[in-house]
Amino acid sequence: MDVFKLLSRAAKPSAKPSAKASATQKLPSSGAAANPQLFGHDGPAFNGVNKKRKRGQDGAEVVEEDTSLYAGLDFFGAPKGAEDGGKKKRKRKAGAEQAAEASVNGEDDVEAEAEAGAGREVEAYDATESKRLLRSHKLKIAVLEDFAAQEALDAKEKKKEKKSSKKREKERGESKDKTKDTKKQLYPQPLTDFAQLRTTRYAISRRLAENIQEQGYKLPTEVQLGALPLLLGGKKQAIPRADAAETESSGAEYGGDIDLLTVAPTGSGKTIAFLIPVINALLREGSTDSKEGPRAIVVAPTRELAAQIVNEARKIAKGTGIKATLMRKGMEVVERGDGMDSEKAAAEAEADASGDDGRAAGDDGSASGSDTSDQEGQVQQKTRDRKRAELVKAAIIVATPLALLNALRRRDGTVAELPSIRHLILDEADVLLDPLFREQTLAVWNACTSPLLRIGLWSATMGASVESLAISTLNSRWRSLKATRSDLSPRPPLIRLVVGLKDTAIPNIHHQLTYAATEQGKLLGLRQLLHPTSISSTSTAPVLRPPFLVFTQTIPRAIALHSELLYDIPPEAGGSSRIAVLHADLSSSARDGIMTRFRRGEVWVLITTDLLARGVDFRGLNGVVNFDAPTSAAAYVHRVGRTGRAGREGGVAVTFYTQDDIPYVKLIANVIRASEKLRGVPEGEGSVKQWLLDALPTPTKRDRATLKKRGVESRRSNLRGKEAKKGRISTKSGFERRIENNKRGAKEGSKRREKAARDASPGSDDGFDGFEE
Numbered sequence: 166m167d168v169f170k171l172l173s174r175a176a177k178p179s180a181k182p183s184a185k186a187s188a189t190q191k192l193p194s195s196g197a198a199a200n201p202q203l204f205g206h207d208g209p210a211f212n213g214v215n216k217k218r219k220r221g222q223d224g225a226e227v228v229e230e231d232t233s234l235y236a237g238l239d240f241f242g243a244p245k246g247a248e249d250g251g252k253k254k255r256k257r258k259a260g261a262e263q264a265a266e267a268s269v270n271g272e273d274d275v276e277a278e279a280e281a282g283a284g285r286e287v288e289a290y291d292a293t294e295s296k297r298l299l300r301s302h303k304l305k306i307a308v309l310e311d312f313a314a315q316e317a318l319d320a321k322e323k324k325k326e327k328k329s330s331k332k333r334e335k336e337r338g339e340s341k342d343k344t345k346d347t348k349k350q351l352y353p354q355p356l357t358d359f360a361q362l363r364t365t366r367y368a369i370s371r372r373l374a375e376n377i378q379e380q381g382y383k384l385p386t387e388v389q390l391g392a393l394p395l396l397l398g399g400k401k402q403a404i405p406r407a408d409a410a411e412t413e414s415s416g417a418e419y420g421g422d423i424d425l426l427t428v429a430p431t432g433s434g435k436t437i438a439f440l441i442p443v444i445n446a447l448l449r450e451g452s453t454d455s456k457e458g459p460r461a462i463v464v465a466p467t468r469e470l471a472a473q474i475v476n477e478a479r480k481i482a483k484g485t486g487i488k489a490t491l492m493r494k495g496m497e498v499v500e501r502g503d504g505m506d507s508e509k510a511a512a513e514a515e516a517d518a519s520g521d522d523g524r525a526a527g528d529d530g531s532a533s534g535s536d537t538s539d540q541e542g543q544v545q546q547k548t549r550d551r552k553r554a555e556l557v558k559a560a561i562i563v564a565t566p567l568a569l570l571n572a573l574r575r576r577d578g579t580v581a582e583l584p585s586i587r588h589l590i591l592d593e594a595d596v597l598l599d600p601l602f603r604e605q606t607l608a609v610w611n612a613c614t615s616p617l618l619r620i621g622l623w624s625a626t627m628g629a630s631v632e633s634l635a636i637s638t639l640n641s642r643w644r645s646l647k648a649t650r651s652d653l654s655p656r657p658p659l660i661r662l663v664v665g666l667k668d669t670a671i672p673n674i675h676h677q678l679t680y681a682a683t684e685q686g687k688l689l690g691l692r693q694l695l696h697p698t699s700i701s702s703t704s705t706a707p708v709l710r711p712p713f714l715v716f717t718q719t720i721p722r723a724i725a726l727h728s729e730l731l732y733d734i735p736p737e738a739g740g741s742s743r744i745a746v747l748h749a750d751l752s753s754s755a756r757d758g759i760m761t762r763f764r765r766g767e768v769w770v771l772i773t774t775d776l777l778a779r780g781v782d783f784r785g786l787n788g789v790v791n792f793d794a795p796t797s798a799a800a801y802v803h804r805v806g807r808t809g810r811a812g813r814e815g816g817v818a819v820t821f822y823t824q825d826d827i828p829y830v831k832l833i834a835n836v837i838r839a840s841e842k843l844r845g846v847p848e849g850e851g852s853v854k855q856w857l858l859d860a861l862p863t864p865t866k867r868d869r870a871t872l873k874k875r876g877v878e879s880r881r882s883n884l885r886g887k888e889a890k891k892g893r894i895s896t897k898s899g900f901e902r903r904i905e906n907n908k909r910g911a912k913e914g915s916k917r918r919e920k921a922a923r924d925a926s927p928g929s930d931d932g933f934d935g936f937e938e
């Protein structure tokens with residue numbers, strides 16, 4: 166029996182049996198989706214048929230269909246019809262153009278690469294087609310702040326100071342209007358397949374292109390489709406001023422020299438969207454690891470995410486000479502010049518080696534914690550310790566903000582500068598700029614003192630406050646740079662790229678919002694998910710299959726839930742080894758070990774906190790259970806976004822809520838509603854019914870802030886008495902607990918009495934007294 170049928174007014178009996186539903190259900194664990202994109206599958210290059218756009222003799226556009234698309238498309242080999250003389254001519258021209266560009270920039274290696282890349286057709290969509298493609302993929306690109314134009318306007322205003330105040334007022338109004346105009350929409354050439362990266366337009370390194378292909382990436386996802394052209398840049402032209410008449414632009418004028426704020430759905434491939442341009446830029450700059458040390462920093466909020474980014478970077482940069490490393494305790498990024506460098510690092514490394522083992526993720530996609538022998542382990546450990554005492558030489562450092570800041574902080578509390586850093590990426594930027602991490606993140610940002618620093622802010626959710634914080638930080642950095650230098654080139658604009666609807670869950674997963682009344686009800690519900698056979702035979706809802714994640718509000722609750730469910734999986738299926746708990750109180754090595762077991766499929770149910778809510782990519786994860794409802798809409802978007810990645814269908818997100826969640830649950834219900842709308846679910850047929858939305862209270866701004874900060878009160882770990890009982894995770898009733906406590910008390914009492922009797926009897930401690938006659 167499905168207990169939630171009793172609790173939910175929305176449950177409608179259905180004629181279809183669940184066995185049929187689940188048999189046809191395609192799960193994320195069954196493999197990669199044919200198309201990783203979420204929107205706009207109807208575009209010319211996205212419906213299984215390659216439509217090449219060409220100019221006919223009369224100048225009219227001719228669309229040719231090539232039905233062999235992706236069947237064995239040779240992205241990086243010789244293009245079709247290479248024997249054709251006319252094409253050869255064009256190819257040579259393309260190669261020459263590229264070589265010329267490279268030599269202007271003094272890039273020998275790029276020139277060599279251009280030779281290797283000779284032969285790529287330069288296919289360009291016209292402005293209307295670009296616009297259509299970007300729109301169909303739900304991409305919105307706009308200039309968020311054109312600093313150079315703003316400065317030009319300010320200078321103009323200063324000159325006209327003598328004018329009457331009335332006139333000045335009027336002009337100020339006009340200037341403001343013009344500034345508004347600078348928030349114009351951009352329509353860059355969309356990148357519709359990765360092969361285009363080798364054309365003269367982008368000319369990325371051949372090795373980099375091969376690595377992308379090796380990873381099996383064929384079609385770019387929406388965020389890659391929009392961000393890569395912006396960041397890799399086309400031909401560079403002058404940055405348009407605010408008084409330019411046009412309000413739309415192709416975006417090519419920025420030539421990749423921009424700061425970018427990106428909001429794109431979870432699992433949409435943001436990682437390679439920021440890694441490819443960074444690696445390519447480092448190659449163009451001729452940065453090799455041994456020469457200059459770190460040139461790029463990627464900051465991520467958790468160690469797990471940082472390790473994953475390092476893995477991804479290593480795969481994409483394989484064979485290019487660019488190295489990526491995970492920042493660990495004891496590593497040094499820069500000489501701090503106060504005696505805290507290598508000695509302290511070595512000491513820390515020693516201390517670290519004795520306990521907390523923080524190894525970087527291996528290249529095989531697993532976190533770490535391999536089964537090497539003890540001896541090998543010791544040798545590796547020593548090598549690591551030695552490395553830790555040295556300065557980091559890798560070109561890309563990936564770190565949590567605190568780990569990086571610790572490596573930069575001097576004894577007197579000041580932070581050492583990192584003038585060599587040219588690229589700073591804030592992955593999960595909204596949480597990095599949230600009060601929890603803000604101070605550390607801004608300290609790292611400000612430590613990167615190069616005027617040529619390019620910043621990238623990336624996340625699936627981004628509040629307006631993050632945008633204004635980014636703008637004000639860019640402004641204050643510029644002011645302090647201006648105070649010390651006179652040779653500053655014009656400031657690049659801050660561009661914003663939004664994919665889909667901002668702050669919405671991905672449309673390709675199924676949401677279930679389930680009222681469980683009490684904590685015990687939630688446990689019952691979770692057990693029902695663990696034993697799917699007990700689910701009603703009339704249910705048509707997709708069934709949640711392992712592997713899945715279970716989120717709780719706090720660490721003690723995750724531990725309690727783990728011990729409650731430990732024996733729920735039958736021994737024939739692996740028993741307690743199939744269920745694990747992961748939280749921040751565990752050592753790094755334990756965390757790595759659990760991640761590896763979960764990725765390998767040895768663990769089926771992983772109970773965790775918001776530690777794994779962001780960024781972590783478990784490709785075949787079938788679902789997410791919010792045992793405790795998330796404490797904000799953004800947290801919901803990120804948690805459920807652990808499933809349905811790279812366009813995979815069939816992911817399920819179950820959220821239990823109790824009486825205590827009712828004041829806030831509308832936040833989640835609204836996100837689900839928006840996501841289902843995006844999926845095209847007709848009104849009234851989604852998992853959140855109108856009557857529920859109408860019945861739920863709307864939380865005030867203050868309520869939301871309190872919830873985000875403290876979570877649901879009854880689930881806090883420091884509660885005592887009645888309140889603590891209410892939030893306890895247990896299926897045992899109060900009566901059962903009392904009996905258990907009484908039994909435990911009686912046992913302890915009898916042990917105490919026995920001990921006291923032994924102590925009192927003479928010679929009881931003397932051991933064997935010999936046999937009595």
Ligand SMILES: Nc1ncnc2c1ncn2[C@@H]1O[C@H](COP(=O)(O)OP(=O)(O)OP(=O)(O)O)[C@@H](O)[C@H]1O
Pocket residue numbers: 201381382383384385386389429430431432433434435436437624625779780781782784806807810811
């Ligand atoms: N073009 C592509 N084609 C197929 N798979 C892709 C493509 N780009 C990325 N992926 C895969 O998509 C998955 C999700 O990528 P990634 O972790 O970068 O997502 P994300 O946007 O950073 O998500 P989150 O917001 O959760 O951090 C990864 O497994 C990655 O390998």
